[in-house]
Amino acid sequence: MFDLLDSLDTQQRGVALHDGQRLRVLAGAGTGKTTALTGRAAYLVTARNITPDRILLLTFTRRAARQMVSRTETLIGRVQKDQAHSGARARIVGGTFHSVAHGALRRYAAPLGLAEGFGVIDPSDAADLIDVIRNSFLQDKALQRRLPRKSTLLDIYCRAVDTATTVSEVVVEVAPWATKHAPAISDICREYVRKKRELGVLDFDDLLLYWREALSHPVVGRQIASDYDHVLVDEYQDVNTLQVDVLKLLTNQGQCLTVVGDDAQAIYSFRASSPDHILNFNSDFPEASTLALTTNYRSTQPILDVANALGSEAEVGFSTKLTVSPSNCAPATKPRLVRCADEDGQSDSVCERVLELREQGIALREQAVLVRAAHHSDRLEIELTRRGIPFVKYGGLKYLEAAHVKDLLAAFRLADNPRDELSWFRIFQLLSGVGPAKARTAISRLEIASDGSLPPLEPSNLPARWAQATKDFGPAAQSSADVLLAAILPQAGERLVTHAERLRLAVAPLIESNYQDAAARLTDLEALVQASTSAARLSEVAAEHALEPPSGTSDLAGPPVIDEDYMVISTVHSAKGLEWDAVHVIHAADGNFPSDMALSDAAGLEEERRLFYVALTRARRSLDVYVPLRFHVNRHARDDRNVWAQPSRFLTGAVAPLVDEVTHMRPDDFGVAVIKPIDTAITVDAQLNGLWQ
DNA sequence: CACGCTTATATTTTT
């Protein structure tokens, strides 16, 4: 007979059984945070008779959400099987803040004054929209040189919104060289917001802003919040003020709130997150209880020693030291600090070590290379490919990968919302002989921003404006435009999948004529049509897809087949919450890790430290930190310029006795190899740092 | 005006 509580340790059981309205759990790395949280959810359902769908589980990534929901349901299933429980099983509601916000906004669109078919734009769409505005500004004033590029502009906008800071302040921080353009940038932001409203689309930030607004609504807010009795939040150290507001509103009628997190792993300040929210939980949620999880089940003692040593040098936080689980019987070897001559030496060294560990029985699947920035693994990837070591890479921003997917999704959005000018702009340019200029005139003739002489654009009056809008297109483009129009217009009584399929058929020929590798792309489109079987609207399919972050890419070694053994390369950010038997942290050199981008203030350095801590604590039994003594200045090195590297400032004297130092040198590297960096350099750096304000 | 070509240039982290 399965006893849920028996599967938890004393501390975790305390979390599961806790009987107060507000609970904060401070859970160190590897202490079974997920176990405790899913244990609590399962306990609430099976012992307290809470209906599963009245429990809301909030996370920051889809992966975490899926994992939590499925683990909870497995637990519930095991308990209920023993209790001979019968009947249909309700589901736990779980998702990222953004996807749950999206769901709520769809459900309550009408009372919130949102168009039913509102679109959701992902950051690349948002950047495109900003680019349109940016271009119009470039025309207006010839003096606009060095206006930030679209992605920087979007960055500035998001930062201002997330931190509730004025644009001019953000510009000084993010793009100091463009300070003189701050007023223009403010105008661009204002125009961006106006444009989004006009087009009937929301960006990622809007989802949260609107959700908060919806929850503040005296009637609607109450109703949304009353859907849940318990709200459980994972990775609470990553919330920002906006998300705290949302949680307050979700639980201000007596609903229970449980948050779990570790201030030592707060690594998202660039998204306006702050560990202060978990540290000062009681000021947001008075009379909260606090429990701590301190037994680490993941790593061996020597690995925890290094992590603790790193933490003990932090200016703030890291209040709890991790203690190793007495049940951990993995062989405890010291982590290695591997000095390599340069980046290629580092790649060699990693490859050899990976294979060596595999010989010792640690499969590739159980090994990961962690990097501070996605491009840090570029050279390693080449070497892995050369040696035929398969891998997948997670993290790094790769949106453009699936242009064809975005094309069909644009058509999906238009079917629900013909005011979505951004989608028209995309779709029109697929037609032969239609570029930005013709697309723009066609859009202007659709009279989306109706001046009052025409009714607002909607599917019913689209055909009437079509011929006029597309009259500048060539004959071929005109006829494919007509095909598109027919596909976009809904047919009475038709199933959603049928409509999706009609759109796919209309878009497919355009994909074929616009991309070389059309065959592979076309199968992706079929998958999208399938995705619409379970949806309520096409714009919802598009939105869900936008919210699904681009996961891994593995183009170099070829896509690993299921069950095949492959290694993982991941950014530290994307690795959070994961663990491997063997972890390789590369580029542990000052400037790379910690990143020199983050060193302008003390808070930045502290966050880099936490990031390093996250990296180290992913390892179960083998940890290797690599320090190349030289690395290239330019990422896409045309030249061979490289600089001498200081080992990461986190590898201090306190760490040294806790690691085995290894020097990995090829014969021709001798001479440069054995120069051991001296501490004065660190002091000098610190002195100089005062200058970079 | 579209489109293909060349050149300069700037690169963290992600929902």
Place this chain on the structure above:
DNA sequence: TATAAGCGTG
């Protein structure tokens, strides 16, 4: 590498 901007051709 990938983006932006500029140029020449059709």
